[in-house]
Every structure is written in structure tokens, then in C-alpha cells.
Amino acid sequence: MISKILIANRGEIAVRIMRTCKKLGISSVAVYSEGDKAAPFVQMADESYLLGPARVNESYLNVDRILDIAKRCGADAIHPGYGFLSENGSFAEKCEASGITFIGPTSQVMEMMGSKIEARKAMKTANIPIVPGTEDAVHSKEEAIEVAKSIGYPIMLKASAGGGGIGMQVVHSDEELLKAFENNAKRAESFFGDGAMFLEKKIDHARHIEIQILADKFGNAVHLFERECSIQRRNQKVVEEAPSPFLSETTRQRMGKAAVNAAKALGYTNAGTIEFLVDANENYYFLEMNTRIQVEHPITEEITGIDIVAEQINIANGNSLSLKQEDLTIKGHAIEARIYAEDPNTFFPSPGHITVFDIPKGENIRLESAVTSDYQVTPFYDPMISKLIVKGNTRQEAIQLLIHTLEKTKVEGIKTNIPLLLEIAQHHEYQAGNTTTSFIVDYLRPLKRK
Amino acid sequence: MEEVRAMMAGNVWKIVVSEGEAVEADQDIVILESMKMEIPIATEDGGIVKEIKVQEGDFVNEGDLIAVIE
Numbered sequence: 001m002i003s004k005i006l007i008a009n010r011g012e013i014a015v016r017i018m019r020t021c022k023k024l025g026i027s028s029v030a031v032y033s034e035g036d037k038a039a040p041f042v043q044m045a046d047e048s049y050l051l052g053p054a055r056v057n058e059s060y061l062n063v064d065r066i067l068d069i070a071k072r073c074g075a076d077a078i079h080p081g082y083g084f085l086s087e088n089g090s091f092a093e094k095c096e097a098s099g100i101t102f103i104g105p106t107s108q109v110m111e112m113m114g115s116k117i118e119a120r121k122a123m124k125t126a127n128i129p130i131v132p133g134t135e136d137a138v139h140s141k142e143e144a145i146e147v148a149k150s151i152g153y154p155i156m157l158k159a160s161a162g163g164g165g166i167g168m169q170v171v172h173s174d175e176e177l178l179k180a181f182e183n184n185a186k187r188a189e190s191f192f193g194d195g196a197m198f199l200e201k202k203i204d205h206a207r208h209i210e211i212q213i214l215a216d217k218f219g220n221a222v223h224l225f226e227r228e229c230s231i232q233r234r235n236q237k238v239v240e241e242a243p244s245p246f247l248s249e250t251t252r253q254r255m256g257k258a259a260v261n262a263a264k265a266l267g268y269t270n271a272g273t274i275e276f277l278v279d280a281n282e283n284y285y286f287l288e289m290n291t292r293i294q295v296e297h298p299i300t301e302e303i304t305g306i307d308i309v310a311e312q313i314n315i316a317n318g319n320s321l322s323l324k325q326e327d328l329t330i331k332g333h334a335i336e337a338r339i340y341a342e343d344p345n346t347f348f349p350s351p352g353h354i355t356v357f358d359i360p361k362g363e364n365i366r367l368e369s370a371v372t373s374d375y376q377v378t379p380f381y382d383p384m385i386s387k388l389i390v391k392g393n394t395r396q397e398a399i400q401l402l403i404h405t406l407e408k409t410k411v412e413g414i415k416t417n418i419p420l421l422l423e424i425a426q427h428h429e430y431q432a433g434n435t436t437t438s439f440i441v442d443y444l445r446p447l448k449r450k
Numbered sequence: 451m452e453e454v455r456a457m458m459a460g461n462v463w464k465i466v467v468s469e470g471e472a473v474e475a476d477q478d479i480v481i482l483e484s485m486k487m488e489i490p491i492a493t494e495d496g497g498i499v500k501e502i503k504v505q506e507g508d509f510v511n512e513g514d515l516i517a518v519i520e
Binding site: 055164341342348349350351352378379380381382383 | 457458459460461484485486487489512
């Protein structure tokens, strides 16, 4: 039985995990960098230990230091959160080798899904539709041009090891592909240590819809329905909702089943998310699998009533799933708005001192926050500082509550994307459910060409 | 003479020009890394790079001097 969990992460997700630890009577251990000394998650933990300097290689990615602290403080499990070491197979392996439970899937599955090329192959084998594209890595720009002929433009050029939109670019012609290929391969090499590239057909008017799954070590798996995460900027999510305003009940059921089948075929354990692109005709294609808890997991918790972190711990403890698919239902509608410390027009980061951070509290309003008033936001980490989650009986109710809450929100001292979030929520196309991955570019912030 | 300054706090990820080099208006001088994003910092005016005040890996605050263009 897990009785003490070290959280190898920071910010809002560390706070979120600790809340469930407290509820379950499990001790929590925070590890933090010099840049996060004053952070709420450090205060909230039962114990906290300094990792090192602010830069991630010396702190949140410092595997040896984290394992050393875990052993010395007697933690019997590590929760990796999202980002950082959460999808690092060798970290998971080292945890297990040290006798510490890694709260997540096995390192083998993580590594297979970490390579987008391998993941596409595995899903194809499991009979999950994949976006038309290359089977294997494309090694040169000449080869890319050749392959592009058979796929047809527009094409998404992607790094196999990519994430967070890095090493990824849409190209419309041979000329653009030639320019983009080496540049993105180089970026992927420097960011991920792997420059392997592949090509996928760009699906027009696509929606990004993902399925949350939970699977135990005995081959049982369930899905917790979908999250629609189409509203994005720079290929990163900004507003998510559950359920999707677009899917028919038939497609919802089919996608859920497909995700459960994929999880079983992979021998997947713990919480995971299968991301799909869905076209205007409700055809869905596997995009990637995230082998960890997602940033936007709270909207699923809000509509199902399930604590996903508690389920993760239960599965890691070696227990079988207590949930049955037929018992799971969708109740109401939830929306998450990610609050980023950035310029709402250019999306450039805006680190600095938050003087006022005041978001109204109330029924059906859930705030997951990394910051408080009088707090210094450093430039070392992701710009996401908080998540505002609202719930309603209907989508319309949830949207109204989101607008109302954002209008009363006061954040001063740094720039945030709150004005953009309001524009999205108030937009008639958003209210009509016309959410595609190009929503922000199509309706609010058209791309400027240099 | 133009002073190129950091528009936000971050690390100097890459210096893309050398001292003595001729640069055009809007040409990138350094690339900062802030909040996991690369931010190119450009000169408004063209000229000769007289001095580069930072090194790769340095931390700069908003408003810090990065380079002088003459």
C-alpha cells in the first residue's frame, strides 16, 4: 500500500495531486527548484526538499537527485504529473529498480507511445484508424518531397519525438516542405535528442477530441468519455470542454470502444489519453497517446464524478478497477480555460510579478492554480499559471458561468490571456459549437505573414 | 546608435550575429528562451554591431541591454 508519494512536478498539478493525497490519508512530498521556493505547492506538501537551481536540467529533470530524495525521505511512490519526467521511460524504470512505484504505465508502453512513428504502427495493428501518412521515418528532404506526392498537400510535417507543437509545421507546397524539413529536424534533434521526421495528411476543419481511459494490471479497462480540445494557439490547447458539442452518440460510443480496445491491445495500465482528429463527417483518426494525466483532466472529473488521481493511485497499488463501463454516465457540461502568463494578442510570454490574482469563487467554479496574489512568475517554466474550470447542467449554462467568472476576474502585474478567453467564450461561433483547431486563427487572431 | 534591449526576462539561447557584423533593420540579434518559447530579439535600425553585451546561457531581465548597433 502506497503511504507516501513524492510529486516530481510543480505548479498547479502538484497542488492537485496533493489534494487527493490528503483525501486518501497519504503523505505528500514536494520537490522544488530555487525558482519555486515561494510556490503554493511547496507550502502545501507534508515535506518539501530543494532540488537545485531553477533550470529544469538541474531541478525537475534531475533524475538522480529526485530518486535520491525519494529514497531518503521514504517515499514509496512517485507521481510524475504531466510534462517533465512523466513520459520518460528510463525514469520509470529507475524508479522501479529502486523499489519505488512509478504512478503510470510500464516503461515499455511509454517508450512505444513516445515515438509517434511506433505509436502509429501499434494503433494500425490494433485496427484504430490513423491519419494517412508515412509508415516510417523520412530521412531527407528529397525523400519527403517524393512521399508528399502520394499524400497530397496540405501536409503536417512532424517530429517523431515531438511534443508541445515543437518540430511540427503545416506545409502547402514542395517549396515550403523543402524549407521546413531540415529546420524542424534540427529543432527536434536539439529539443528531444531525436530528429526523426514523418509526414501526415493535414485534415481540414479538424477537431481535436480525446478519450480518457483507465486500465488496471488485470486487463480491465474503461473510458471516461471524450474531451474536446480544439481551441488552440501555437498547437497548444487553450479551452477544453466535455462532452464535445459535436459528436453524435454513435461516434462517441465508437471512439470510446476504440480507445478501450487500443489500451487492451497495448497492455496499457493506469490513466492515459488517446487523442484523435475528427473531420467534419465524424471520421476519426489516431493522433497520439499521452501516457500520463492530462492538463485538462478536471473537466472529465466534473462530468463523471470520478477522481482520476485517486484512480491512478488505486491502480498503482495493484488493485483492480472498481469502475464498470455500464455505470459511467455523463452529467452536465464542463469547460476549462487555461490562464497563460502571456500577451493575449501576440502570445509572447509575460513573466513578472503578479500583484493581484483574484478569481471569484462559487458553486460550479473550480480553480486549479499555481500562483497567488503577490507572486513572482519566473521565465523558467511553462506560461500556464492557472486553470479555471466551470460546470453547468447544459453547455449554455457552463459558457455563461465562464463569461461571468472571467469578467469578474482581476489579475494585475503581468499580462495574461484572459481577454482572449473572454473573446472565445463570447464568440457566436464558439457558442454555436463550431470549434475546430483553427478557431483562434479563423475568427480571432489571423496569422500575419512576415 | 541603437541599444537593443530584452523585451522580457529569459535566457539567452542563441546569439545570431557577431561584433563588427553589418545588420539590416529588423534583423534578429539574439534569440531568448522564456517560458519554453523562443523569442527573437531584433534591431529596429540597420548598422554595424558595435558590442554584444550578453553570452549564450546568460539570464537577462526585461529591459537589460543586449547589444549596441551603430
